[in-house]
Amino acid sequence: MTTGITHHIPENLIIAYASGALPRPFALVVAAHVSMCDECRARLTAQETAGGAILDTAETSAISDDLRARVLQALDDPIVLPERKTRRGPYPGPVMEALKGQPPRWKSLGLGTRQCIIEHGRAGSVRLLSIPAGQAVPDHGHNGLELTLVLQGAFKDETGYFGPGDLEVADSDLEHTPVADEGETCICLAATDASLRFNTLVPRLLQPLFRI
Amino acid sequence: MFTETRDTGLADTASAATLIIKRSVAKKRAQVSDNEISEQTQWMLAVRDNRDRAAFARLFDYFAPRLKGVVARSGAPSAQVEDIVQDVMLTVWHKAAQFDPERAQVSSWIYQIARNRQIDILRRENRPLPEELKRPEEASQDASQIVALEQETAQLKKALARLKPAQREMVERAYLGELSHSDIQAETGLPLGTIKSRIRLGLERLRHELKEMGKP
Ligand SMILES: [Zn+2]
Numbered sequence: 001m002t003t004g005i006t007h008h009i010p011e012n013l014i015i016a017y018a019s020g021a022l023p024r025p026f027a028l029v030v031a032a033h034v035s036m037c038d039e040c041r042a043r044l045t046a047q048e049t050a051g052g053a054i055l056d057t058a059e060t061s062a063i064s065d066d067l068r069a070r071v072l073q074a075l076d077d078p079i080v081l082p083e084r085k086t087r088r089g090p091y092p093g094p095v096m097e098a099l100k101g102q103p104p105r106w107k108s109l110g111l112g113t114r115q116c117i118i119e120h121g122r123a124g125s126v127r128l129l130s131i132p133a134g135q136a137v138p139d140h141g142h143n144g145l146e147l148t149l150v151l152q153g154a155f156k157d158e159t160g161y162f163g164p165g166d167l168e169v170a171d172s173d174l175e176h177t178p179v180a181d182e183g184e185t186c187i188c189l190a191a192t193d194a195s196l197r198f199n200t201l202v203p204r205l206l207q208p209l210f211r212i
Numbered sequence: 213m214f215t216e217t218r219d220t221g222l223a224d225t226a227s228a229a230t231l232i233i234k235r236s237v238a239k240k241r242a243q244v245s246d247n248e249i250s251e252q253t254q255w256m257l258a259v260r261d262n263r264d265r266a267a268f269a270r271l272f273d274y275f276a277p278r279l280k281g282v283v284a285r286s287g288a289p290s291a292q293v294e295d296i297v298q299d300v301m302l303t304v305w306h307k308a309a310q311f312d313p314e315r316a317q318v319s320s321w322i323y324q325i326a327r328n329r330q331i332d333i334l335r336r337e338n339r340p341l342p343e344e345l346k347r348p349e350e351a352s353q354d355a356s357q358i359v360a361l362e363q364e365t366a367q368l369k370k371a372l373a374r375l376k377p378a379q380r381e382m383v384e385r386a387y388l389g390e391l392s393h394s395d396i397q398a399e400t401g402l403p404l405g406t407i408k409s410r411i412r413l414g415l416e417r418l419r420h421e422l423k424e425m426g427k428p
Contacts, residue, residue, distance in 0.1 A: 015386055015400065016393035020327040020339065026393070027340045034342035038415050041342065045315060046408040050400070051327070051387040052320030053369050058384075060277035061284055067294050068276070071301050072269060079306055084344065093343035145393075 002036040002165035009033055009040050010169055013147075018047045025119055025126035025191035028098055029147040029167070032189055035092035036165040090152035090164075090187050095128075104128050111135060124193035131155070131186045137178035144193040146170040148178070153186035155179060249355065250362055252318040257353075260308040272301055275322055283326065285388055288334055296333055300326045312347050313358045314414035317365050327389065348421045357414060364407045371403055 009017075009030055016022040017030040034041050085096035091104075095118075104116035112132040119126050124144075128151075131137050137148070137155050147169055154163040157178040162168050170176065180186035252274065258267035279297045288296065303325050311321055331339045375383060383400055385391050 011398050012393050012396040015396050016391075018324070018327065019387050019389040019391075020331045021389045021391060021396075022393055024337060024340065031340040031342045038412070038419075042408050042412040042415060043404075044342075045320070045411045046404040047387075048320040048324045049317055049365055049407050049411075050320075050368060050372075050383075050402050050404060051323040052317050053365060053372055054384055054387045055275075055278055055282055055323045055326070056319040057369060057372060058278045059281045061280040063276045063280060063297070064294070067298060068272060071272060071276075071298050072265070074298075074302055075265065075268070075305055079302075081306060084341075087343065094340045097338070098340065 004163060005037050005039070005165035007160070007162060007166040007168060008037065009043070009167055011043070013169075014040065014044050014047050018044060018051055023123035023193065025124040025193070026145065026147055028094055028118070028126050029149050029189055029191045031094035032092045032151075033149050033165065033167050035087070035094060092151070095151070095189060098126075106130060109138060113138060124191060126189065126191040129186075129188045129190055131180040131188070133180050133182045133185065135180050137180060137186070137188065144172060146192045146194070147190065149189045151187045151189055153184040154181040155186050155188070156181055248362075249313075249358055250318075253313050253358065253362070256308070256311055256318045256321075257313065259305065260311050263308075268305055271304065271318070275304075275319075276301055279322070279326055282388060283330060285390070286330060286334065288330075292333070296326075296330055299329050299333065303329060310344060310347060312414065312418070314354060314361065314417065315411050317361065320365075323387075330389075345415070345418060346422065347418070348425055354417065357410070357417070361407070361410045361414070364410055368403060368407060375401075 013022065013026065013030060017027055022030065034044055084093060085101050086093050088096050088103075091099065098118050099116075106114035106116050106128075108114050113135055114130040115138070116128040116130075117125065118128065129138060131153075133153070137157075147167060148162070149167045150162050150164050152164060154161065154166075155178045156162065157168075157176040159168070159174070159176060161181070162178075168178070252271065255264075255267040255271045258264035259271065276297050279300055280293060283293045283296045284290070286293075300322065304322060307325070311318070316324075328339050328341065331337065372380065372383070379401070382391075383402065386396050386400060
């Protein structure tokens with residue numbers, strides 16, 4: 001758990017995560033933040049209490065005797081509960097899970113900035129970014145929702161200061177220039193539903209703020 | 213309580229400690245059953261602590277028909293709906309050790325497992341999950357904390373029952389995964405504030421106990 005977190009998950013994202021509606025890239029960021037933040041763990045559990053109350057008062061549908069017998073007979077069947085990955089260094093359990101237990105495989109983006117794409121698909125993308133102190137944080141296109149969770153170090157932009165555990169929520173309206181703070185290298189977990197635009201990277205590297 | 217026994221063998225110290233802890237658990241458990249703890253929570257604790265099959269059968273009879281109704285809404289073929297119900301209930305049995313009534317109601321714990329299993333099975337993807345908090349093995353439950361959380365949840369159910377049908381439908385759709393994050397209003401109007409602070413208390417107690425246990 002990380003103390004001193006001031007930027008938390010908006011309520012609609014917590015509900016969408018609890019209900020399973022949140023696309024996987026964002027769900028990973030929410031799971032990582034909750035792993036670091038007791039405040040949001042309590043808020044998520046409260047939302048799950050509401051979900052439980054819905055389940056409790058839901059319309060029932062008759063269960064066949066066969067299903068009941070099958071479940072009660074299966075109690076002794078040996079099962080292997082998958083071993084959940086745990087935090088390693090700045091990477092919380094769900095991130096280690098997504099990395100399949102391996103350290104991130106970084107690819108250079110130039111100027112000391114590196115990225116490791118965890119997932120890239122129709123539902124959006126999620127990746128790790130490593131930005132040296134004082135460098136601009138690569139931006140992600142801003143076509144839709146963008147979540148950036150600080151795992152180590154800090155960055156700041158026009159909207160505020162984001163330290164370990166802080167989550168920045170941006171939409172297409174936000175024009176910002178995040179810069180990694182002095183001190184430790186800033187490592188972020190960033191998810192977006194916009195497609196990653198790799199091709200435009202190289203010419204833009206010369207700009208103070210580069211978009212990918 | 214460990215200082216007097218420091219000079220004896222390590223094994224003795226450990227067994228003495230276990231004894232003391234077990235006794236205090238038995239005492240607390242007695243308080244728990246004296247209090248007004250819901251049947252579902254008692255069944256779940258019996259499954260968790262005693263691997264009680266009869267209690268599990270009762271949980272099954274209560275939750276499986278509700279789960280089936282809820283999962284069927286996802287539009288999954290009926291054979292798959294029963295597979296998911298089976299999978300959820302077996303997960304409840306196997307993961308019972310993680311159930312902590314100071315932080316979660318049985319219904320909310322099962323809701324969460326059901327959402328996970330439904331996503332894993334229907335979408336064939338692993339849903340990212342927060343790190344689990346380890347429950348101390350010989351945790352002594354605080355009955356008043358459990359009862360308080362149950363009372364808050366009873367209030368929540370009353371609030372749900374007071375919703376107009378159209379509102380209730382929207383809330384159900386939000387919690388059953390039928391609305392996207394941009395379609396979900398920031399506030400559902402459900403009173404969750406006091407529930408959140410109860411859960412927060414449960415978390416703090418858990419952190420404290422785990423820290424105490426980690427001390428040499
Ligand atoms: Zn938070």
